[in-house]
Amino acid sequence: GAGVSQSPRYKVAKRGQDVALRCDPISGHVSLFWYQQALGQGPEFLTYFQNEAQLDKSGLPSDRFFAERPEGSVSTLKIQRTQQEDSAVYLCASSPRTVPEDTQYFGPGTRLTVL
Amino acid sequence: AQTVTQSQPEMSVQEAETVTLSCTYDTSESDYYLFWYKQPPSRQMILVIRQEAYKQQNATENRFSVNFQKAAKSFSLKISDSQLGDAAMYFCAYRSRSGSARQLTFGSGTQLTVLP
Numbered sequence A: 001g002a003g004v005s006q007s008p009r010y011k012v013a014k015r016g017q018d019v020a021l022r023c024d025p026i027s028g029h030v031s032l033f034w035y036q037q038a039l040g041q042g043p044e045f046l047t048y049f050q051n052e053a054q055l056d057k058s059g060l061p062s063d064r065f066f067a068e069r070p071e072g073s074v075s076t077l078k079i080q081r082t083q084q085e086d087s088a089v090y091l092c093a094s095s096p097r098t099v100p101e102d103t104q105y106f107g108p109g110t111r112l113t114v115l
Numbered sequence B: 001a002q003t004v005t006q007s008q009p010e011m012s013v014q015e016a017e018t019v020t021l022s023c024t025y026d027t028s029e030s031d032y033y034l035f036w037y038k039q040p041p042s043r044q045m046i047l048v049i050r051q052e053a054y055k056q057q058n059a060t061e062n063r064f065s066v067n068f069q070k071a072a073k074s075f076s077l078k079i080s081d082s083q084l085g086d087a088a089m090y091f092c093a094y095r096s097r098s099g100s101a102r103q104l105t106f107g108s109g110t111q112l113t114v115l116p
Helices: none
Strands: A005-007 A010-013 A019-024 A031-037 A044-050 A053-056 A065-068 A075-079 A088-095 A110-114 B003-005 B010-014 B019-021 B024-026 B032-039 B046-052 B064-069 B074-079 B088-096 B110-115
Touching: A005 A088, A010 A019, A019 A088, A019 A110, A031 A075, A044 A065, A044 A075, A075 A088, B003 B088, B010 B019, B019 B110, B024 B074, B032 B064, B032 B074, B046 B064, B046 B074, B074 B088
Parallel strands: A010 A110, B010 B110
Antiparallel strands: A005 A019, A019 A075, A031 A044, A031 A088, A044 A053, A065 A075, A088 A110, B003 B024, B019 B074, B032 B046, B032 B088, B064 B074, B088 B110
């Protein structure tokens, strides 16, 4: 079956622009995660959804970052007034249930470059 | 808060040889999961192996095995009979088994090069 997909794969934005990054999780997966991966670093947690409910947004670095999953499937991560420090790869992951032993399946990521 | 440390930014191994990647972590919890993920240049993160902290037996998956030392908070990955396709960035990750936290906490990664 299809894995996690993300679009666009690459995004170049001018500083101050708003961007929207899309994640299509594996069909039927309840849990969805967003991570931010800076160059040469490990991914860092941003936010977590259980179906349409955003249960944890403790990793969002500022109020310019906003995520939603209105129908419990596709999710969008929006960054307003982008800054150079927002340049990173944004990874989405989904898992079938909410239990901790479930494997998280990752998408290919969106590489955001802010000029 | 939990932390994961990978002290080897880069490692190399000759094809068909064995290599061990190191990982240490810090936690006050007694029940958790540990993972090794592989991230090839295409960037899609792939699960390599998983270890439940309550299991004393070390996990193995074909050529991949771990050495889990709970008291020392150490979790190393051994790759036997290394293949060119094993070249990638490898991340060690921690996940709590209790409470509401479901996210992974990653180390900074080890870039593995396989030499032909």
